[in-house]
Amino acid sequence: MIKIENLVKRYGNTVALDHFNLNVKEGEIFGLLGPNGSGKTTAINCMLALLKFDRGSIKIMGEEMAPDNYRVKRQIGIVMQDVAVFEELNVRDNIDYFCSLYVSDKGKRKELVEEAIRFAGLEDYRKAYPKKLSGGLLRRLNIACGVAHKPRLIILDEPTVAVDPQSRNRILEGICELSRQGSTIVYTSHYMEEVEQICTRIAIMDHGREIAVGTKEELKSMIKTGETVTIEAVILAGEELERVRELPGVYEVRYEGQTLTVKCTKGKHNLIHILNFLNEREIPFGRVFSELPTLNDVFLEITGKQLRD
Numbered sequence: 063m064i065k066i067e068n069l070v071k072r073y074g075n076t077v078a079l080d081h082f083n084l085n086v087k088e089g090e091i092f093g094l095l096g097p098n099g100s101g102k103t104t105a106i107n108c109m110l111a112l113l114k115f116d117r118g119s120i121k122i123m124g125e126e127m128a129p130d131n132y133r134v135k136r137q138i139g140i141v142m143q144d145v146a147v148f149e150e151l152n153v154r155d156n157i158d159y160f161c162s163l164y165v166s167d168k169g170k171r172k173e174l175v176e177e178a179i180r181f182a183g184l185e186d187y188r189k190a191y192p193k194k195l196s197g198g199l200l201r202r203l204n205i206a207c208g209v210a211h212k213p214r215l216i217i218l219d220e221p222t223v224a225v226d227p228q229s230r231n232r233i234l235e236g237i238c239e240l241s242r243q244g245s246t247i248v249y250t251s252h253y254m255e256e257v258e259q260i261c262t263r264i265a266i267m268d269h270g271r272e273i274a275v276g277t278k279e280e281l282k283s284m285i286k287t288g289e290t291v292t293i294e295a296v297i298l299a300g301e302e303l304e305r306v307r308e309l310p311g312v313y314e315v316r317y318e319g320q321t322l323t324v325k326c327t328k329g330k331h332n333l334i335h336i337l338n339f340l341n342e343r344e345i346p347f348g349r350v351f352s353e354l355p356t357l358n359d360v361f362l363e364i365t366g367k368q369l370r371d
């Protein structure tokens with residue numbers, strides 16, 4: 063569906079995309095995950111031929127993308143980061159306007175607009191004007207406008223930034239629904255939980271490059287961390303901390319404010335080893351929990367920094 067090879071885009075001295083590659087297959091919900099400034103929006107704008115690039119190639123639906131490739135453009139739905147709707151039109155008429163750019167048959171359009179209203183959960187706001195809508199509802203309207211014509215490829219650039227949890231869930235469910243109806247989705251975000259929740263495959267970006275690509279399971283299996291064990295309210299002497307470091311499977315230990323955080327490689331008995339050690343030495347401790355790796359762990363291991371600052 064999308065094939066990007068060796069894309070380079072500079073803004074003056076800033077290299078926004080540095081030999082960026084991407085391969086999105088038909089039917090995927092593909093997540094582009096990266097911190098602010100990693101190049102996600104630039105990649106999207108190049109894909110849509112809104113921005114010229116310095117090197118590389120972009121093919122969408124097997125065709126070279128270009129500003130005048132209307133055949134491909136007609137089959138793409140776009141939801142940009144900034145809300146772009148008409149203040150003068152109510153919710154229904156806004157969706158109808160955007161849909162009319164693609165669908166001229168009035169009857170067909172009526173059906174599509176109603177479906178988009180339902181999909182975005184805007185049934186109670188058909189007649190409302192954008193000024194009266196909350197931030198979350200406005201975002202949902204923005205999405206409905208971008209997808210009402212049921213495009214084959216839908217590109218959403220951070221559609222959940224600064225929305226309330228209810229709207230966020232509605233948006234994520236809606237995206238899965240669009241996928242079930244047959245659209246291929248590209249979804250950019252810096253929220254790893256969202257990407258983990260809905261995306262079938264994920265590319266992690268940093269400094270204009272894709273640093274890892276795969277399903278969430280594949281990405282997590284690329285790293286050393288198998289489990290992070292946290293033990294609260296524990297008092298350890300320096301020598302005891304050294305012994306923890308030597309336990310089987312342990313490869314990183316942090317101890318701050320009486321909280322012990324132990325990163326372990328993949329293995330079944332990491333937690334037991336740590337608890338046995340504390341029990342043998344009769345060291346009291348508080349709450350204990352063990353977490354599987356997150357996409358932040360993947361980012362952290364590959365780049366040495368947190369996905370979110």
Ligand SMILES: Nc1ncnc2c1ncn2[C@@H]1O[C@H](COP(=O)(O)OP(=O)(O)OP(=O)(O)O)[C@@H](O)[C@H]1O
Pocket residue numbers: 073076077078096097098099100101102103104105252
């Ligand atoms: N119009 C521009 N002029 C100059 N530099 C730009 C411009 N747009 C983006 N950049 C720079 O290019 C790099 C990539 O930015 P981009 O907006 O593509 O990242 P992003 O991952 O989408 O970030 P965000 O999540 O904040 O939207 C950043 O260093 C940014 O400062």
